[in-house]
Amino acid sequence: MQTYLVGGAVRDALLNRPVADRDYVVVGARPDDMLAAGYKTVGKDFPVFLHPQTGEEYALARTERKTGPGYHGFEMHADPSVTLEEDLARRDLTINAIARDQDGKLVDPFGGARDIEQRVLRHVSDAFVEDPVRLLRVARFAARFAPLGFTVAEETMALMRRMVANGEVDHLVAERVWQETRKALGEPRPSAFLRVLRDSGALAVLFAELDALYGVPQRAEFHPEVDTGIHVEMVLDMAARLAPGNDLVGYCALVHDLGKALTPHDILPRHIQHEERGVAPVRALSARLKVPAEHATLAEAVCRDHLNAHRAFELKPSRVLKLFTAMDALRRPERLEVFVIACEADKRGRLGHGDEAYPQADYLRRAHAAAAAISAAPFVERGLSGPAIGSAMERARIEAIDKVRADLLPH
Structure with a gap:
């Protein structure tokens, strides 16, 4: 029974990045061995256990075999005979298929450390094409590591194009597409997510509304x-700069200009009423x-x-x-902040x-x-009631906004 640190923890340590989560693979053990050692079982589909003290995940080494379309179509096999290399071989990218033994020695059968040095995102094996989620994961890792100079290996991109051509990505369910997209929107360079998907052909399948923006001219x-399309990429990256890790701002930035794909050709490059x-x-x-x-809700508000x-x-x-009341920002002030940052990203992107x-x-x-500071209490004290209170508050809020505007505008 041997235990290895695997995946992102090893990768991030080699990149000198902070290590958040640690995952382990156990070779040569059965579920009963883990339970006897005090580990707690978690999940139904995979032999994964939680360490009794640290709560970190320990998974039995396993292999996977494709049995049907989509990402559900896999048969998993785990027993003491499965080797570490066999377990690493089922992973998506070489940089995620590196292990470290208990003595600190790297086990790197697929050249992941070399690809980290060369800043390449490369698939482990041709089995990559069996799981369409991997295409989204590559795009997400591109969004994370593009600032470090990482690019997708051409042979990996070729496999991804084949997956699109074969209709494999058509089997992706909305929840998985959103899960990976949401993570990508929180990465430092989400534009890389779009570029990888577009280069592979997957953007047209999964995000036709976004793909349609490329080639549409602006003034x-x-x-x-x-x-x-390039503008949307720039807005995404500006949003990541203004609100790091905020996928809510990122989603608003992603979709804010979808209307420009619907602009009548005879008025291009103007985009009159593209917001509506x-x-x-x-x-x-x-x-x-x-x-x-x-x-x-907020994506629609930013678009409009x-x-x-x-x-x-x-x-x-x-x-x-x-503008404030349309997005219910007086009751929910956090919405105004998301809106403002997304709009600033648009202007500066x-x-x-x-x-x-x-x-x-x-x-x-x-x-x-200033508007939010206006409350009903003073108007109630003045003897107003019913709709009159609302009307008085509205007038007071308009006056408060006007004062702010006058203070900020040059005299």
Whole structure:
């Protein structure tokens, strides 16, 4: 019975990154051996156990055999005869197929350490094509490690294109697509997630609304990058810079311009009313991916009103108040912060504009605080009741927003 540290903990240590979770593989043991040693069983599908003291996961070495389409179609085999190399061989990427024994020695049968040095994301074996989730995982790892210079090996990309062509990704269920997408949106460079999916052909299958944005022109005086798909990539990366790890802001950034794919060709490169056109595809994508309700609600708000945020100083105070109430931000102030950051990411996610100031953010935050500070109590004390209280509060909030605007605008 031998125990090895495996996977991400080994990889991240070799990259000099903080190690969060530690997973172990046990070779030469049966479930009864683990239970006898005090380990607690967890899960139904795989022989995984929790250490009695640390709570870390220890899995029996296992192999997997493809038995049907999709990521459910696998038959698992675990017994004491399964070797460490056989267990590592079922993993997706070489950088995740490295083990470290109890003496600290690396066990690296597939060259993962070399690929870490060369900054390459490479599949372990041709069995990679058997699990469509792996395609999404490669794209997610690209989003995590692109800042370190990692790229996808051409032979791995070729396998991914074959998976798309063979219809393997068609078997992915919404929950798994969203799970990997959500993680990617919290990575440092989520644009790499889109690029890998697009290069493999999977973006057109899984995110047709996003794929349709590539090649759609925008006015160069506002968007020097011109291509709408490239703009979305830049907005995603700016969102990751402004709100690291925040997949809610990331999702709003991802879908904010879906309406531009629906712009009539005769008015291009202008995109008149693209905000309104974008609401329907945002709703459709959110429903198809089964995203959380808060993601769906705020993504729609950003899509619908991001241009209003950009021209916030030009809006009447009453319109600014409607902006807040439309997203229920007076009762839920955290929503305003997500909205503002996503809109700032849109404004700064343009070629040559990444370091520009966005004073609209400060104005909207201050205006929101001023409006939210208006309560019903003073109006009740004045003897108002019923709808009159609401009307008085609305007028007071508009006046408060107007004062903030006057204070911020140059005299």
